[in-house]
Amino acid sequence: MQTLNLDLGERSYPIHIGQGLLQQSELVTPHIKGKSAVVVTNTTVAPLYLEATQRLLTGLKHSTVILPDGEGYKNLDVLNQIYTHLLESKADRKTTLIALGGGVVGDMTGYAAASYQRGINFIQIPTTLLAMVDSSVGGKTGVNHPLGKNMIGAFHQPQCVLIDTDSLNTLADRELSAGIAEVVKYGLIRDPAFLQWLDTNMDRLLARDPEALTYAIFRSCEHKAEVVAADERESGQRALLNLGHTFGHAIEAAMGYGNWLHGEAVATGMVMAAELSQQMGWLAADDVAYTRHILQRANLPVDPPTQMTGEDFTRYMSVDKKVMDGTLRLILMKSLGESIVTADFDPAALKRVLNREI
Amino acid sequence: MQTLNLDLGERSYPIHIGQGLLQQSELVTPHIKGKSAVVVTNTTVAPLYLEATQRLLTGLKHSTVILPDGEGYKNLDVLNQIYTHLLESKADRKTTLIALGGGVVGDMTGYAAASYQRGINFIQIPTTLLAMVDSSVGGKTGVNHPLGKNMIGAFHQPQCVLIDTDSLNTLADRELSAGIAEVVKYGLIRDPAFLQWLDTNMDRLLARDPEALTYAIFRSCEHKAEVVAADERESGQRALLNLGHTFGHAIEAAMGYGNWLHGEAVATGMVMAAELSQQMGWLAADDVAYTRHILQRANLPVDPPTQMTGEDFTRYMSVDKKVMDGTLRLILMKSLGESIVTADFDPAALKRVLNREI
Numbered sequence: 001m002q003t004l005n006l007d008l009g010e011r012s013y014p015i016h017i018g019q020g021l022l023q024q025s026e027l028v029t030p031h032i033k034g035k036s037a038v039v040v041t042n043t044t045v046a047p048l049y050l051e052a053t054q055r056l057l058t059g060l061k062h063s064t065v066i067l068p069d070g071e072g073y074k075n076l077d078v079l080n081q082i083y084t085h086l087l088e089s090k091a092d093r094k095t096t097l098i099a100l101g102g103g104v105v106g107d108m109t110g111y112a113a114a115s116y117q118r119g120i121n122f123i124q125i126p127t128t129l130l131a132m133v134d135s136s137v138g139g140k141t142g143v144n145h146p147l148g149k150n151m152i153g154a155f156h157q158p159q160c161v162l163i164d165t166d167s168l169n170t171l172a173d174r175e176l177s178a179g180i181a182e183v184v185k186y187g188l189i190r191d192p193a194f195l196q197w198l199d200t201n202m203d204r205l206l207a208r209d210p211e212a213l214t215y216a217i218f219r220s221c222e223h224k225a226e227v228v229a230a231d232e233r234e235s236g237q238r239a240l241l242n243l244g245h246t247f248g249h250a251i252e253a254a255m256g257y258g259n260w261l262h263g264e265a266v267a268t269g270m271v272m273a274a275e276l277s278q279q280m281g282w283l284a285a286d287d288v289a290y291t292r293h294i295l296q297r298a299n300l301p302v303d304p305p306t307q308m309t310g311e312d313f314t315r316y317m318s319v320d321k322k323v324m325d326g327t328l329r330l331i332l333m334k335s336l337g338e339s340i341v342t343a344d345f346d347p348a349a350l351k352r353v354l355n356r357e358i
Numbered sequence: 359m360q361t362l363n364l365d366l367g368e369r370s371y372p373i374h375i376g377q378g379l380l381q382q383s384e385l386v387t388p389h390i391k392g393k394s395a396v397v398v399t400n401t402t403v404a405p406l407y408l409e410a411t412q413r414l415l416t417g418l419k420h421s422t423v424i425l426p427d428g429e430g431y432k433n434l435d436v437l438n439q440i441y442t443h444l445l446e447s448k449a450d451r452k453t454t455l456i457a458l459g460g461g462v463v464g465d466m467t468g469y470a471a472a473s474y475q476r477g478i479n480f481i482q483i484p485t486t487l488l489a490m491v492d493s494s495v496g497g498k499t500g501v502n503h504p505l506g507k508n509m510i511g512a513f514h515q516p517q518c519v520l521i522d523t524d525s526l527n528t529l530a531d532r533e534l535s536a537g538i539a540e541v542v543k544y545g546l547i548r549d550p551a552f553l554q555w556l557d558t559n560m561d562r563l564l565a566r567d568p569e570a571l572t573y574a575i576f577r578s579c580e581h582k583a584e585v586v587a588a589d590e591r592e593s594g595q596r597a598l599l600n601l602g603h604t605f606g607h608a609i610e611a612a613m614g615y616g617n618w619l620h621g622e623a624v625a626t627g628m629v630m631a632a633e634l635s636q637q638m639g640w641l642a643a644d645d646v647a648y649t650r651h652i653l654q655r656a657n658l659p660v661d662p663p664t665q666m667t668g669e670d671f672t673r674y675m676s677v678d679k680k681v682m683d684g685t686l687r688l689i690l691m692k693s694l695g696e697s698i699v700t701a702d703f704d705p706a707a708l709k710r711v712l713n714r715e716i
Contacts, residue, residue: 035683080434087505092681115473117679118500118511142476147445153476154512233477321475323450325393
């Protein structure tokens with residue numbers, strides 16, 4: 001087992017990564033302050049890992065909420081089902097929520113914890129690669145609104161993150177690839193050497209080699225922890241972690257949440273960011289080709305849906321959280337492995353990218 | 359004009375109290391960081407004060423959301439109407455929300471600000487006495503759930519609070535009295551001299567004497583600011599501000615939100631807290647009588663609704679936010695002007711009070 005610490009003063013917490021961690025209750029119980037816990041999971045994950053999770057909670061009063069599976073259910077109505085369960089089971093301010101599942105379960109459970117009785121504790125047990133390397137770490141929680149992704153939410157840090165790499169064995173290939181998109185992201189924004197490692201080891205990752213997966217997860221969490229520790233509430237550099245996300249969120253919203261997986265939309269979005277960076281004269285054509293290449297090696301889509309027009313993109317991108325005083329900021333690449341947050345791009349170049357006139 | 363500062367480090371903010379403040383845009387504009395604002399108000403307040411509020415925002419891009427009036431609308435569905443307006447009007451992270459109205463508008467607008475894009479700025483312009491002396495100060499925001507009051511929410515401090523005492527001239531008598539309940543509360547929990555002042559000046563308050571009202575508001579805000587500065591997130595002494603609220607919330611929920619005004623339910627709740635304190639041997643019969651007397655002088659109800667049974671109270675009180683690990687804590691009075699937070703009361707005595715067997 002490897003352990004990282006996300007350093008946020010009194011909100012600091014450990015991230016444990018390794019095989020068989022779901023069997024080690026001593027990793028979880030020190031982080032449960034009261035006498036009760038509520039597990040939130042979904043219909044896909046419950047048959048696989050709920051029993052093991054409940055065993056972690058032996059001796060506590062606990063119950064379970066099982067949500068429908070999918071990004072399409074990450075909304076206020078389903079969130080309200082969690083609140084109703086919490087009230088019916090008399091959860092109080094000392095109750096700890098346990099998020100058992102992928103990014104949707106983690107984001108919704110975290111937001112329920114942020115807002116129930118103005119804030120209670122929670123623990124992340126991510127079961128998808130995407131949740132392990134990205135959404136379970138850093139305290140971003142929330143739900144979608146029909147008019148925009150993650151538009152309702154809070155910063156609320158968990159008490160600990162427990163990453164059992166064994167749970168990747170039951171993950172669908174498509175979900176595994178979607179997670180790799182966020183791993184590649186860390187290489188593209190701040191780690192050219194990791195990008196090279198990923199290029200060399202992509203087949204091992206796709207074959208679920210435990211050693212390769214553990215390294216990729218550890219390195220990703222290290223990057224995430226470093227960036228979040230420096231800028232918890234995204235007043236600056238944390239926005240770099242959103243490389244490809246503004247384009248990607250537009251794809252997810254336009255295509256209907258859940259039709260494109262988040263990681264798939266981000267992969268395509270990162271290629272579009274690379275294309276715009278090339279239009280700005282920052283990336284060479286080879287760098288864009290390399291970005292496409294490494295994502296394609298992970299079986300990820302690299303072209304936006306043909307039915308989306310430039311206007312579709314513009315409409316959804318105009319409500320992005322990185323818009324400030326009406327000005328859109330984007331994450332673009334100065335070189336492979338170095339990204340910046342900037343409002344200083346050529347709108348005509350953006351239009352060419354969105355209209356696929358490049 | 360008098361100005362108080364609520365001291366919370368980098369989250370500190372001023373509370374301005376005086377006549378005609380809605381005409382003084384220089385009090386508001388320094389606290390608006392971006393170029394846009396959205397006013398949230400209700401159907402009752404909009405015809406009275408929306409125009410003046412919009413004049414405060416001259417030069418900014420601004421729009422308005424008008425909610426239905428009443429505690430019954432303080433729920434997730436109406437909150438979602440605010441989110442929809444914010445997204446449709448392209449509000450971004452630099453947009454400031456302006457809460458113009460009573461406690462319901464303030465709590466909901468504050469919570470919308472806490473959760474929209476994971477947190478944006480807001481300003482409180484309370485127009486009811488209750489909101490001026492209590493809910494607009496201190497950063498408690500939220501909405502009700504059918505199973506419990508204020509069960510969904512966040513701590514989110516405003517950028518400033520603007521209290522224009524002129525707006526009390528249009529307040530209904532019943533609302534004025536409800537506000538006085540929270541003023542009396544400060545006397546009961548921590549200020550016997552203020553209690554005496556209130557007893558002497560009650561008729562002036564009911565007659566809306568501006569000088570008396572300004573003093574009562576200033577003193578109340580001073581108490582609130584002191585308590586909140588010492589315990590922002592209610593890990594201890596802030597709970598004292600909830601004297602009478604656990605009983606009161608049960609009345610509000612059982613009778614249907616809005617049928618009893620919050621201040622009316624709190625008045626009755628404070629009498630019940632006094633009765634239980636007497637049962638515990640802490641208050642004399644005279645002190646309980648005095649508590650009833652001062653609230654009755656403000657035309658407030660001091661007896662629980664006859665149709666509520668002890669079981670009704672118990673059911674609603676079991677989901678109170680002051681329950682910890684299954685144990686109910688209550689605010690009780692050691693003497694007039696001195697209250698404590700305690701789980702150490704006799705359950706049989708509580709039962710007698712709830713069953714009206716005293």
